[in-house]
Amino acid sequence: MDLECCWNRDVITQADCPKVVEGEEELLVSKWQRNLEKCCECPTFLNDLKQLRDDGNPLAPVLTGFLAEFRRQKSQIQSLVSFLDSKTLEIRFLHELGSVLQSSVDLDEVLSVALTAITAGKGFGMNRAFLLLCDRQEGKLKGYLGLGPRNFEEASQVWEEIAQNDMDLQTLAQNFRLNKLSSEREKFHDVLEQLTVPLSNKEHILVKALDGKRPLLVEGAFQHPDVPPELANLLGVDAFMLMPLISRNRRVGMIIADNCITQRAITEEDMHSMETFSFTVAFAIERASLYDKLQVELERVTEAGKKLKEQQELIVRMENMALVGRITSSIAHSVRNPLMIIGGFARSMLKNSPASDSKRTFIESIVAETRQLEGVLDEILNYSDSLYPTRDFWDVNQLIETALHDTADVLTSNGYATVYSPGTDLPQVYIDFKLLSNCLKTVLHNDISGIGTDLSISISSRRADDGVILNIEDRSRHLSQAELDHLLVPFSETRELGAGLGLALCKTMMERQGIPFVAQADLQDGIRYTITLPTRKEEQT
Amino acid sequence: MSRLLVVDDEANIRLLYSEELKDEGYDVVTAASSAEAIEKLQTGAFDLAVLDIKLKNESGIELLQKLVKERHDMPVILCSAFSCYKDDFSAWLADGYVVKSGDLTELKQEISRVLAKKAQKVKAKV
Numbered sequence: 001m002d003l004e005c006c007w008n009r010d011v012i013t014q015a016d017c018p019k020v021v022e023g024e025e026e027l028l029v030s031k032w033q034r035n036l037e038k039c040c041e042c043p044t045f046l047n048d049l050k051q052l053r054d055d056g057n058p059l060a061p062v063l064t065g066f067l068a069e070f071r072r073q074k075s076q077i078q079s080l081v082s083f084l085d086s087k088t089l090e091i092r093f094l095h096e097l098g099s100v101l102q103s104s105v106d107l108d109e110v111l112s113v114a115l116t117a118i119t120a121g122k123g124f125g126m127n128r129a130f131l132l133l134c135d136r137q138e139g140k141l142k143g144y145l146g147l148g149p150r151n152f153e154e155a156s157q158v159w160e161e162i163a164q165n166d167m168d169l170q171t172l173a174q175n176f177r178l179n180k181l182s183s184e185r186e187k188f189h190d191v192l193e194q195l196t197v198p199l200s201n202k203e204h205i206l207v208k209a210l211d212g213k214r215p216l217l218v219e220g221a222f223q224h225p226d227v228p229p230e231l232a233n234l235l236g237v238d239a240f241m242l243m244p245l246i247s248r249n250r251r252v253g254m255i256i257a258d259n260c261i262t263q264r265a266i267t268e269e270d271m272h273s274m275e276t277f278s279f280t281v282a283f284a285i286e287r288a289s290l291y292d293k294l295q296v297e298l299e300r301v302t303e304a305g306k307k308l309k310e311q312q313e314l315i316v317r318m319e320n321m322a323l324v325g326r327i328t329s330s331i332a333h334s335v336r337n338p339l340m341i342i343g344g345f346a347r348s349m350l351k352n353s354p355a356s357d358s359k360r361t362f363i364e365s366i367v368a369e370t371r372q373l374e375g376v377l378d379e380i381l382n383y384s385d386s387l388y389p390t391r392d393f394w395d396v397n398q399l400i401e402t403a404l405h406d407t408a409d410v411l412t413s414n415g416y417a418t419v420y421s422p423g424t425d426l427p428q429v430y431i432d433f434k435l436l437s438n439c440l441k442t443v444l445h446n447d448i449s450g451i452g453t454d455l456s457i458s459i460s461s462r463r464a465d466d467g468v469i470l471n472i473e474d475r476s477r478h479l480s481q482a483e484l485d486h487l488l489v490p491f492s493e494t495r496e497l498g499a500g501l502g503l504a505l506c507k508t509m510m511e512r513q514g515i516p517f518v519a520q521a522d523l524q525d526g527i528r529y530t531i532t533l534p535t536r537k538e539e540q541t
Numbered sequence: 542m543s544r545l546l547v548v549d550d551e552a553n554i555r556l557l558y559s560e561e562l563k564d565e566g567y568d569v570v571t572a573a574s575s576a577e578a579i580e581k582l583q584t585g586a587f588d589l590a591v592l593d594i595k596l597k598n599e600s601g602i603e604l605l606q607k608l609v610k611e612r613h614d615m616p617v618i619l620c621s622a623f624s625c626y627k628d629d630f631s632a633w634l635a636d637g638y639v640v641k642s643g644d645l646t647e648l649k650q651e652i653s654r655v656l657a658k659k660a661q662k663v664k665a666k667v
Contacts, residue, residue: 336622336641337551337554337622337641339643340554340557340622340641340642340643341551341553341554341557341643342643343642343643343644344554344557344561344643344644344645345553345557346643347643347644347645348557348560348561351564367643370643371643371644374642374643374644378640505633
């Protein structure tokens with residue numbers, strides 16, 4: 001039998017086999033390799049095989065069967081290789097996307113990358129995507145960002161632009177963030193507004209998909225029983241996918257994507273790819289949101305730290321001043337008394353000595369020297385007084401606790417019980433601490449002259465719009481409002497009421513500093529003092 | 542002759558005040574502590590008291606409050622080495638305040654002023 005084909009020759013030339021092309025020269029010398037790669041598809045070889053079959057060669061049918069099976073398996077392998085190639089590309093893409101997303105903590109950047117990846121031809125190639133985020137404070141799933149064309153003309157223009165520029169995904173995302181983020185937000189403003197759904201609306205398809213934590217492909221949206229007609233009309237497409245964004249089992253948000261322009265069917269493959277992608281996006285969004293919150297907290301802590309440092313410096317300054325004050329007071333007591341005794345007796349002697357007394361000049365010198373020393377002492381005392389700042393920001397609780405501490409012994413010995421209920425979140429107040437402390441002590445001391453049986457004083461503080469309000473309720477004194485008003489008039493005769501001038505002076509001093517002081521009397525319940533302390537500098541006059 | 546009670550824990554100051562105020566024509570009784578002052582007050586009427594604020598382990602302010610409450614017709618002048626007590630409202634219960642000095646002119650003037658004021662009040666009541 002004459003064979004047409006070269007399949008059984010060990011070595012051939014390029015002219016013998018048209019199937020072997022340039023670059024495949026090694027096949028010319030390798031019969032086995034040539035048979036596998038070229039012969040099974042070669043019509044000349046198939047003719048030889050037919051000839052063998054026709055000649056009744058018993059091996060020919062077996063060989064034909066093997067050949068069919070070989071070709072089938074080869075085709076299967078080729079489709080698997082093609083599938084693996086596409087998966088490799090997808091994994092590479094997701095890896096690239098993951099790297100970009102993981103390297104960013106900027107929420108807008110993350111969202112730009114995510115939506116660009118969904119809509120770009122080099123990404124998932126969807127026509128349009130909306131991103132919704134969970135607002136836990138408001139309890140809503142809110143439309144946050146949209147990307148994609150609104151009509152065919154816009155789509156053609158954008159896709160042409162992308163094709164001309166041939167940008168990679170990251171560049172596309174950067175470009176979108178820098179040039180189109182706000183305009184796209186504005187473009188889809190109406191849609192995003194209407195995509196907002198309360199998370200409590202468990203029957204809504206968006207919330208259902210979110211709670212189910214599984215992606216959902218919606219087909220036949222206009223007739224779908226679970227899709228509200230307004231949602232179908234809003235999106236204007238018959239098919240769309242809902243991709244919940246879940247991070248660490250927490251609901252982060254939702255992606256809605258569709259092919260509103262091309263109407264290309266959304267496949268199971270699309271869904272699987274997007275599901276893998278959604279984990280990375282959800283994690284990146286949550287991390288970026290947490291980073292935002294962290295930044296806010298960091299700023300708050302930094303601010304608090306700064307204030308704390310200022311307060312610490314102030315305390316140190318005050319402590320130093322208090323130390324100076326204590327030292328000078330101690331000097332005053334130790335030096336002034338002997339000094340005044342020396343000076344006093346010297347003056348007394350001078351007064352009683354005749355002008356002719358020869359010792360008179362010595363005594364005059366003693367008087368002059370003690371006068372000078374007393375002057376120095378006054379200067380030191382005035383300086384120590386001037387070290388105390390007049391008005392500054394102070395902690396209300398510190399003010400009240402100081403006043404209570406200073407009056408504790410006297411109050412306890414007189415059988416009084418005091419209760420202080422501090423308000424929460426109290427801002428610092430701008431006051432003359434020394435003056436206010438003295439005022440509070442005076443109010444508390446005045447209460448000691450109580451005449452009732454309920455010897456209790458309740459103090460409370462609370463935040464108000466115009467400052468911090470202090471309430472002091474004294475249940476021991478039962479006066480009429482007229483009697484109390486009388487007490488509050490400076491230099492009125494008040495001693496029989498046991499209150500001295502203190503209350504009137506307190507009222508005057510505080511009002512001079514723009515601090516309202518109100519005293520209300522009730523014959524049954526006692527006296528209630530209300531003091532409103534300013535929290536801003538400009539509130540004081 | 543006006544009768545004055547001088548309360549100070551320093552013996553030399555009591556002596557100085559006593560001598561100087563007697564020269565001014567006052568009848569002066571002295572006390573070294575609050576307890577002694579209360580005791581002396583039982584012995585008869587006084588027209589005015591001069592109190593030191595720091596009395597060893599006691600406070601002249603407490604004595605002042607006691608006097609204001611129990612002897613509210615008797616004026617009190619506080620006399621102290623500490624000018625800072627002028628800011629303390631408790632001290633403002635007193636009728637006068639003088640910072641201690643070897644020159645007793647201010648104290649003497651204050652005593653005259655307070656006694657004159659008291660006399661006016663009595664006259665007005667009558």
